[in-house]
Each structure stands twice: as C-alpha cells, then as structure tokens.
Amino acid sequence: MGSIQALRGTRDILPEEIGYWQKVESVAHDILSRAAYQEIRTPIFEQTSLFERGIGEATDVVGKEMYTFKDRGNRSITLRPEGTAGVVRAFIEHGLAAQGGVQRLWYGGPMFRYERPQAGRQRQFHQIGVEVLGSPSPRADTEVIAIATQILQTLGLKNLHLNLNSIGDSEDRQNYREALIAYLTPFKSELDPDSQDRLTRNPLRILDSKDERTQEILQAAPSILDYLNPDSKTRFEQVQQQLTSLGIPYEVNPRLVRGLDYYTHTVFEIQSDDLGAQATVCAGGRYDGLVAQLGGPDTPAVGWAIGLERLILLLQQLQPVTPENIDFYVVSRGEPAEAQALVLAQTLRQRGFSVELDLSGSAFGKQFKRADRSGAAACFILGDAEAETQTVQLKWLATGKQEAIAQSSLISLTESLRQQIADSRAGVTGGSR
Structure with missing residues (x-):
C-alpha cells in the first residue's frame, strides 16, 4: 500500500515557505489595525443556501465550483468558496448593524472551490479580505482600495495596476444586460460554449471570456458606462477624483465585471505584471444589496479579498524571506x-x-x-x-x-x-x- 498524499488542489505550506505567509499576515494585520479594522472569524462551512442566495445561483462559483455535501442531519452544507457571504451572515445574526456607525471588518483563512489547479490557484486557497458595512459614501470605496494598495506596496510589490469600473445600480445593470444580450444574440453560434451558456443566464460574465473569437465579437459591444444613470456616473467620478487626490493611478476598464452577483457600482482589480496570465492579486467592489438580500437591514457595503497563494508566488520572485536567526x-x-x-x-x-x-x-x-x-x-x-x-x-x-x-x-x-x-x-x- 502506497503512502497517503495530499488531495489534488491542496498543498502543504512547509517551514521553508512559511516566512512569506507570516510576513503577509503581519503586514496586513498591522495596516488594518491602524486603519481601525477589526478582525472577524467565521466558520469554514455554512448552509448551502447562504451562498446560493448571496453569490447567485447563476454564477460559476455556485453552479460548478462549490464543495457541497449532506451532513448527518441531511442538511446541505458547503465549504465556504469566498468570505463575504459568511461575514454578512454574522453581521446580521449578531445584530452588528444595531451598534450604529460603520463596521470595518477583516478576515483571513482558507476558502474552497472545485476548479482546475494551477500555479497560484488551488482548491483550498487562502484569502485576506475586508468588509466595510454601513457607509454609502464613495470615500469608503476609495479607502478600501487605498488600504489594499498600501498592503501590497509595503510588501514590496511595484508593478501594480488598478483596473476600475462601475457596474451601476440594479436598474443600470438590467438595462445594460438587455443591451448586451441584444448585441450578442446574432453572434451566439460563434461564441465559445461557456459564453453561449451564459448568454441568457449571466451575460455580463461573457465580458470575462478568454476565448479569442468571443473577445473579437466583444470589441464592438456596448459599454456599461453608457448605461449609468446620472447618480451612478457622479458616484464613479467621485471615486476617480479621490484616487487621484491620493496619488493612486488607475485605468478605467469598462469590461471589468466581478464573477459574483452581489456587486453594485464600484468594482476593481489590482493586478501585477509579474504573474503572467494569473495577474489579479486583489479584487473587490461595492455590494449595497447583499445584506438586505440575506435578510438583514438595508446596509451599503464595500470590500475586497487578496488571494494569498498568488501573492506569495510574487513575493518569492521578488525577495527572499530568510528565517529569523535564533539567539x-x-x-x-x-x-x-x-x-x-x-x-x-x-x-x-x-x-x-x-x-x-x-x-x-x-x-x-x-x-x-x-x-x-x-x-x-x-x-x-x-x-x-x-x-x-x-x-x-x-x-x-x-x-x-x-x-x-x-x-x-x-x-x-x-x-x-x-x-x-x-x-x-x-x-x-x-x-x-
């Protein structure tokens, strides 16, 4: 009988590598604490309905990637595929909204998605994330972007690019959704199979397609920025002005959408030139409707998550981390x-x-x-x-x-x-x- 090995898509973090992880966690903890963010720790598994309602049943995460099983009480349980839904569930369950003001929370730990393992992407992967609940202000959007940038720069990353977009409110998005379907429908047979499947189910995700022909078709597709109402446009302009005032360069990318249904208004990704195809090290955005959608009070919110595996790959390329010498x-x-x-x-x-x-x-x-x-x-x-x-x-x-x-x-x-x-x-x- 052969020896038992780690499951595909999981990996051991050995002592020779752990210094990188400890450095990331230490820098993040320090910067977030100084910005008045408080740590929250939620369970690794939750009721499956939390993610179906929160992330969206039409998403790839819920439809294809979740680790879901029945427990001994015949309840449907899912290993968390991301951190936001669990934090929002805890925010509602423990009445944090009743404390008033803005809740600045951060979390860290393993997440689970069943997808093809590759460099920087595992089936058990790790994230550090923040959630700011209770502020509708564009300044909250800018603050979380600024803090993510500070963490990455403090760790020594230099070739960073902030991609920024607004996907508007639910009405803006619905109007754009209809325009995008109308544009893409005549090309349906030329789209890649995943995009054909998404055409009526989740058409905004087609913008993420890596298929060359699909991307050619999208060149002349309508832009979501043309479907923003005046308030949404003003809000997006304010975020851009605030980033400029902080000296944070950015590029508006009208094709940028996030893979989860709960996002509204600002969405963003911070990418590195040093990671090749898997360039995104931090991603997030605003999700004003999620708390109410999960049964809580109407609460605006914004947040992000940093993927630690990709970040560690970058740090290993850029700088050696030597273990501290003993005395x-x-x-x-x-x-x-x-x-x-x-x-x-x-x-x-x-x-x-x-x-x-x-x-x-x-x-x-x-x-x-x-x-x-x-x-x-x-x-x-x-x-x-x-x-x-x-x-x-x-x-x-x-x-x-x-x-x-x-x-x-x-x-x-x-x-x-x-x-x-x-x-x-x-x-x-x-x-x-």
Missing part, C-alpha cells in the same frame, strides 16, 4: 548536563531569547555542526564538568570566543547578553554570521 543553540551531553540544559534553555526563553535545545544526545562534534548551521549568535555548552561545577561554556560562533559562566549568574547577565547578540549580528564584537 542561542544549547549543546549538552550526559544525563546531569542534559537535565541542566533543559532548565537553561527554558530560563533563557522566559527572558525573551530565542533558543534551540539540541535533543539528539549525539556526540559533541555532531551537535557543534548543527549549532554552526543553526544561524545562532552563540552556543551554550554543558558537559559533565559543567554539570558538576554548575557552570556553562558560552561560545560566540562567528569568532570562536569562549568563556565559562556560572549558571546562577545568567539571569543577571540578561541585558549584557542581549547587547552582545546585537553587537555580534552587527559585526561589532563577535563578528556577523
């Missing part, structure tokens, strides 16, 4: 010494140092080699002699400088050790590794 590596051999080494390591950790304790019990030579490879600034050594005299040898690995220290004096030497580590890494006393 001390503890080498010991012999039963009394190993017992004292355990106490020593834990004492140092409690004083704020990062410490790796060699647990192998192997010969000193092998332990010293591991200490050299560890990246530690210094090594503590305990053998039979040190155990008997209650001392420890401290060896600075860059220079080989070594001294004996009484174990009882280590705590009083904490600040001195901390400074020596800093000096060693800066190449002042111990040299740098």
Whole structure:
C-alpha cells in the first residue's frame, strides 16, 4: 500500500515557505489595525443556501465550483468558496448593524472551490479580505482600495495596476444586460460554449471570456458606462477624483465585471505584471444589496479579498524571506548536563531569547555542526564538568570566543547578553554570521 498524499488542489505550506505567509499576515494585520479594522472569524462551512442566495445561483462559483455535501442531519452544507457571504451572515445574526456607525471588518483563512489547479490557484486557497458595512459614501470605496494598495506596496510589490469600473445600480445593470444580450444574440453560434451558456443566464460574465473569437465579437459591444444613470456616473467620478487626490493611478476598464452577483457600482482589480496570465492579486467592489438580500437591514457595503497563494508566488520572485536567526543553540551531553540544559534553555526563553535545545544526545562534534548551521549568535555548552561545577561554556560562533559562566549568574547577565547578540549580528564584537 502506497503512502497517503495530499488531495489534488491542496498543498502543504512547509517551514521553508512559511516566512512569506507570516510576513503577509503581519503586514496586513498591522495596516488594518491602524486603519481601525477589526478582525472577524467565521466558520469554514455554512448552509448551502447562504451562498446560493448571496453569490447567485447563476454564477460559476455556485453552479460548478462549490464543495457541497449532506451532513448527518441531511442538511446541505458547503465549504465556504469566498468570505463575504459568511461575514454578512454574522453581521446580521449578531445584530452588528444595531451598534450604529460603520463596521470595518477583516478576515483571513482558507476558502474552497472545485476548479482546475494551477500555479497560484488551488482548491483550498487562502484569502485576506475586508468588509466595510454601513457607509454609502464613495470615500469608503476609495479607502478600501487605498488600504489594499498600501498592503501590497509595503510588501514590496511595484508593478501594480488598478483596473476600475462601475457596474451601476440594479436598474443600470438590467438595462445594460438587455443591451448586451441584444448585441450578442446574432453572434451566439460563434461564441465559445461557456459564453453561449451564459448568454441568457449571466451575460455580463461573457465580458470575462478568454476565448479569442468571443473577445473579437466583444470589441464592438456596448459599454456599461453608457448605461449609468446620472447618480451612478457622479458616484464613479467621485471615486476617480479621490484616487487621484491620493496619488493612486488607475485605468478605467469598462469590461471589468466581478464573477459574483452581489456587486453594485464600484468594482476593481489590482493586478501585477509579474504573474503572467494569473495577474489579479486583489479584487473587490461595492455590494449595497447583499445584506438586505440575506435578510438583514438595508446596509451599503464595500470590500475586497487578496488571494494569498498568488501573492506569495510574487513575493518569492521578488525577495527572499530568510528565517529569523535564533539567539542561542544549547549543546549538552550526559544525563546531569542534559537535565541542566533543559532548565537553561527554558530560563533563557522566559527572558525573551530565542533558543534551540539540541535533543539528539549525539556526540559533541555532531551537535557543534548543527549549532554552526543553526544561524545562532552563540552556543551554550554543558558537559559533565559543567554539570558538576554548575557552570556553562558560552561560545560566540562567528569568532570562536569562549568563556565559562556560572549558571546562577545568567539571569543577571540578561541585558549584557542581549547587547552582545546585537553587537555580534552587527559585526561589532563577535563578528556577523
């Protein structure tokens, strides 16, 4: 019998890669906290009806990509394919609207869609997203775009492009939908099979088609910007003016639509030149009708999600993330010494140092080699002699400088050790590794 492997479309994030994930999560947490966004954590699975009602039964996500199953109570359960519907459900269920004002929320975690795996796209994938609930102001649209841009730029991404569009209100969209169907119907037999299927079911999604002939046909298609009512146009102009005032460049793309039915007015994508075909790293927009659609009070809202797999691919291309070096590596051999080494390591950790304790019990030579490879600034050594005299040898690995220290004096030497580590890494006393 062969070994059990991860399912197709899922992957393990190993320690050698985890530094990128931790950096993204740390930067996002810091920037979102400073902008007064509060974290919310919702369940990974929900009632299937939440996504059918919220995302739309005619969408590809609901129609083709959801992981749906019956539980033991014969209820239809779905692993969340995106984060917004669950956040809105929690917003309604816990009466957050009654708290008044604007709710700025953010989330992170795994999502699930059954689609063909490829670089940066998995069946279990991860997102960080924000939702601003309770503000109809175009400034909310601009704020979330600005924060997404700040996160990506802080992470070091440079070749970014903001694509922007307005899909208007529900009446604008219905008028455009009819115009688009009328234009495309004579070409139906020339459209790709997916677009033929979408023609009456979800025609705006045809604008996303990657088929060359379909794109040729769309060249002369009507633009949704011509179907915006005066209020929708004014709103879109305000968002553009605000982005300009923040120094955020953008390009209006009338073909940009989002794949989920709940969007209204502003929609956007932030793309990178460095990702090839899978260029979008952040996408979102306004969804003023979703809260009411799911049974809550009429609540305007806007948000976005960043796909972490694609973002990590970019970061790996752009910059190496090296693991943080530990402060001390503890080498010991012999039963009394190993017992004292355990106490020593834990004492140092409690004083704020990062410490790796060699647990192998192997010969000193092998332990010293591991200490050299560890990246530690210094090594503590305990053998039979040190155990008997209650001392420890401290060896600075860059220079080989070594001294004996009484174990009882280590705590009083904490600040001195901390400074020596800093000096060693800066190449002042111990040299740098």
